Structures are given as C-alpha cells and as structure tokens.
Amino acid sequence: MGNDSNQCTVVYPFLKEKKILITRNESLKNDEIYFNEFFRLIREYSEHCLTSNQNGMDKIYSSLKSLIFDYNKDKCIKRILDHLVDDAVSNLEKLPNADVDNLYKKITYNKLNQGSPDYVYLKEKQMSLKEYILILFDWVNDIISYGDSIRSTKDKHELETILEFQTTGALLYHSEILRSVLSKVYSLVDDYERILYYLDNVSAHQRSLDLILKCLRQRKSEYGEIYKNIQWSFIEPIENIVELNETPSFSFDKIWLACGLEDIEIKTDFKKDYIQDKFDSYDKNSELKTCLHSEIRMIDYLIEQNIHEVHDKDVEIGISKLPCYPCSLYIEQLNNKFKRNFYVGSPTSHGKIYPKWMFRKNEEDMIKNSVTNQLYIFLTNELKLLELRIRKKSGDSDHQETEIDDDAVNNEFIHLMVKQKMKHQ
Numbered sequence: 001m002g003n004d005s006n007q008c009t010v011v012y013p014f015l016k017e018k019k020i021l022i023t024r025n026e027s028l029k030n031d032e033i034y035f036n037e038f039f040r041l042i043r044e045y046s047e048h049c050l051t052s053n054q055n056g057m058d059k060i061y062s063s064l065k066s067l068i069f070d071y072n073k074d075k076c077i078k079r080i081l082d083h084l085v086d087d088a089v090s091n092l093e094k095l096p097n098a099d100v101d102n103l104y105k106k107i108t109y110n111k112l113n114q115g116s117p118d119y120v121y122l123k124e125k126q127m128s129l130k131e132y133i134l135i136l137f138d139w140v141n142d143i144i145s146y147g148d149s150i151r152s153t154k155d156k157h158e159l160e161t162i163l164e165f166q167t168t169g170a171l172l173y174h175s176e177i178l179r180s181v182l183s184k185v186y187s188l189v190d191d192y193e194r195i196l197y198y199l200d201n202v203s204a205h206q207r208s209l210d211l212i213l214k215c216l217r218q219r220k221s222e223y224g225e226i227y228k229n230i231q232w233s234f235i236e237p238i239e240n241i242v243e244l245n246e247t248p249s250f251s252f253d254k255i256w257l258a259c260g261l262e263d264i265e266i267k268t269d270f271k272k273d274y275i276q277d278k279f280d281s282y283d284k285n286s287e288l289k290t291c292l293h294s295e296i297r298m299i300d301y302l303i304e305q306n307i308h309e310v311h312d313k314d315v316e317i318g319i320s321k322l323p324c325y326p327c328s329l330y331i332e333q334l335n336n337k338f339k340r341n342f343y344v345g346s347p348t349s350h351g352k353i354y355p356k357w358m359f360r361k362n363e364e365d366m367i368k369n370s371v372t373n374q375l376y377i378f379l380t381n382e383l384k385l386l387e388l389r390i391r392k393k394s395g396d397s398d399h400q401e402t403e404i405d406d407d408a409v410n411n412e413f414i415h416l417m418v419k420q421k422m423k424h425q
Contacts, residue, residue: 009320010294012302014233015309018226023235023297034071039232041067045213046227049220064209069163072205076162079202080147088198091191093144096137098185104130107180118177129177136178142168169203170210235301238292240358248355249279259380261387270386290358293327295319299334299342300360308340316342324352329374330359333367353379 012021022035041064048056069076079085107129112119121127121135146165153161172178173196182192216227252275256267271279292300298317302308310316323331323343331343353375359368 007320008294010298011318012298012307012316013318014307015226018229018231020230020232021235021298021301022232023237023294023301025237025291025294025297027236028234034067035232037067038064039230042212042230043228046216046220046224046230049216050224050228061213064213065163065206066159068205068209069166070159073159073162076166076202076205077150080150080162080165085194085198085201087191088194089144089147091186091195092140092198095140095182095185095195098137098181100130100133100137103181103184104133106184107133107177109177109180113176116174116176117171118175122177132177133181136172136175136181139168139172143172166203166206169199170206173199173203173207235297237294237297238300238361240290240292242288242290242358244286244288247279248282252279255376255379256383259383259387261383266387270383274386288356290356292358292360293324293354295323295327295343296330296360299331302342303338310341313341315344316340319343324354324357325378326353326357326371326375329371330367333370337364337367 007024007026010023014021020039041060045057045060045064048054048060109118109122109129112123118132121132122129127135143165146161146168149158149161150165179192179196182195186192216223261267295317302316334340335342359371
C-alpha cells in the first residue's frame with residue numbers, strides 16, 4: 001500500500017475478523033480517505049475475481065495502480081532522483097554499451113520462471129537470447145529516459161511517466177537474464193548489486209500491489225470471501241517520555257573511551273563529520289520523547305490481544321521498509337521468546353539506529369540486556385571502522401538456471417506489464 005512520507009507502515013492480516021490491522025509510528029492524518037478507497041477497490045476486485053470477470057479485474061487493477069502511485073508520487077520521485085543511487089544510475093547508463101555479440105555467448109539457461117519477462121520473450125515469443133538482451137537494454141534506456149524526464153519537469157511530474165518508470169523497473173527486476181548479464185558486465189559485485197537495489201527500490205509499489213492480487217488469484221477459494229469483505233483498523237502508536245540520567249555528549253565520550261579511541265584530533269574530526277552541532281540541542285533537554293517503532297507496536301498488539309493465526313513458517317507481519325537495527329535485534333528475541341515468526345530478524349535490516357527508539361512496556365530484563373549488548377558491540381565496531389576511515393582520509397595511515405513455475409497467475413501479471421510496455425513503444 002505504501003506511505004506518502006518516510007513513515008513505516010506495518011500490517012497484519014487478521015483473517016478471522018476479515019480485517020487488516022495497520023500501525024505507524026505516528027497517528028493517521030488524512031490517510032483515512034486513501035485507506036478507505038484502497039480497500040473499497042480491493043473488495044470490488046475480489047467480486048470480479050470470484051466471478052472470473054477479467055475485464056472487471058483489469059479495470060480495477062488500473063484504478064488501484066493510479067490510486068497507489070498518485071498517493072506515493074512524491075516518495076516515488078524521491079526514490080527515482082535520490083542522489084544516493086547516482087552510482088547505480090551511472091552503471092545503468094553504461095550497460096547498453098556492452099558488446100552484445102560477445103555477451104550472449106557467455107549466458108546459458110535451461111529452465112525459466114513462467115512468471116518472468118524472460119519466459120514471455122524467450123519461450124512464448126520464441127525470441128533469440130541476443131534479441132532479448134537487446135530488449136532488456138532498450139528497457140534500461142527507457143528507465144534512463146523516464147528518469148531524465150522526471151528530473152527535467154521538476155514539479156510538473158506526469159503520473160503516467162512515473163507508472164511507466166515503475167513498470168519498466170519491475171520487469172527488469174524480475175529478469176534473471178538481466179542479473180546474469182550484470183554479473184558478466186561488472187567485475188565488482190557492488191556495481192551490479194547497486195543496480196538491483198535501485199530497481200528493487202523504484203519498483204516496490206508496483207510489485208507489492210501485484211503480490212497482493214496474485215495471492216488472491218492463486219488462492220481465491222481460500223481468500224476470496226475474506227478479500228470481498230475486507231476492512232481495516234488502525235492501532236494507535238505508543239510514545240513515552242524518558243528522563244535522561246546523563247547528557248548525550250557525556251554518553252558519547254564514554255563510548256569513545258571504551259573503544260580505546262583516545263586521539264583527540266580524530267574525535268574532533270568525527271564529531272565534525274557525523275554529529276556537527278547536534279549535541280548543543282540534545283544536551284539542553286533532560287527528557288527524551290521516545291516511540292515504539294511500528295513493527296514492534298504491531299507485535300506488541302498481537303501479543304496483548306493473544307492474536308495467533310499463523311501455524312506454519314509464514315512471516316506474520318508486513319513492513320513497508322526494512323527494520324532499523326535495534327528493531328531487527330529485538331524482533332529476533334521476540335521470535336525466540338514466543339516461538340513465532342513475527343518477522344525476519346537481524347539478517348534483514350537497513351542498519352540504521354534512531355535516537356527515539358524504545359522497548360515494549362515491562363519488557364524482560366534478559367531481552368533488554370541482550371539487545372543492548374548487541375547494540376553496544378555494533379556501535380563500538382562502527383566507531384572503530386569510522387575512525388580508521390578518518391585516519392586514511394587524513395593521510396595517517398556462470399550458468400543461469402531457474403525452476404519452471406507453471407503459475408498462470410504470475411505469468412498473467414508479467415504479461416500485463418509487457419503489454420503495457422509494448423503499447424508505449
């Protein structure tokens with residue numbers, strides 16, 4: 001469903017109540033209108049799905065795409081134009097210059113995923129691998145062209161251009177052949193992983209919507225009636241005020257010393273680069289307003305209300321973005337304690353740490369100590385690595401094979417994207 005800001009949205013499908021539970025770090029503002037319209041369209045799509053009305057499903061699918069991408073337009077544009085992905089874009093721009101005659105000879109494949117553009121072109125259209133690689137390069141050029149268009153139009157962004165950008169990004173992301181091409185063209189793993197991360201990021205809304213609808217289409221006998229009557233409910237966030245026993249700058253000094261980092265000049269450079277003047281404002285307050293992050297708030301609610309519907313290995317909650325590092329550590333502890341799989345723990349995190357983070361009310365000391373100790377180790381290691389980088393800066397120191405997937409629904413959604421691409425070519 002997405003967010004219109006940097007908010008993290010967490011959902012839980014409460015199947016017994018035919019309801020989607022939703023929470024965020026902050027209370028809803030004007031999003032009730034969006035959620036009401038989104039779930040109205042989902043209910044209408046389900047009606048058409050249960051009666052196998054393909055024209056009705058296609059019409060609602062188009063409406064859902066427009067609703068979601070219009071709501072997330074600013075965020076989509078930010079992702080597309082983010083200077084942090086300039087390296088990925090730069091690598092994409094170089095890709096179509098690769099020697100296709102030499103490249104396609106290095107790539108072999110046996111079985112293709114039916115729910116991929118590779119299958120549509122190489123199997124259904126009986127296209128040669130060389131021709132298909134040229135199609136992929138055309139799509140790469142389209143991505144670059146759409147990005148340039150969005151960048152040049154400034155505040156007058158056309159929704160259709162963003163939709164085309166994301167559809168193309170999703171097709172490229174789903175292509176295993178492209179991944180194989182990237183591994184052959186770029187010798188450094190980071191170079192092609194940046195491209196995949198970029199394609200993942202800019203097509204996330206397209207792929208998320210498709211996943212929701214695929215789930216219904218594949219299991220409509222199980223989920224049809226639930227989707228047809230689905231409602232939503234918002235769980236209010238939890239905040240708290242914490243009295244600080246010492247100033248943040250004093251805590252930082254203690255951690256710095258505990259790491260054995262005694263060089264005053266390096267410490268000064270570190271503060272200048274990473275903290276600036278933030279301690280001036282932090283140290284003036286003896287209180288800190290903390291917030292239970294939305295993924296932990298959802299888990300907290302499920303535990304409090306004794307909601308436990310998943311009996312297999314399925315992940316229980318959906319998160320619109322990766323958890324922060326403390327959340328990933330905490331979820332891992334909660335998974336172990338309650339013998340559940342709320343969400344994947346520490347291996348999946350964007351690695352960030354936020355100052356206003358908090359534990360659940362009355363959390364066990366053992367869990368708090370475990371998370372705190374791991375966090376302390378992480379911080380000390382990061383400080384040491386950053387200190388080394390500052391010193392260096394200052395001069396002081398392949399066969400492609402996938403299994404066949406006979407899922408006609410996966411194939412249908414890929415066909416929709418391919419059809420949309422062909423219509424605009």
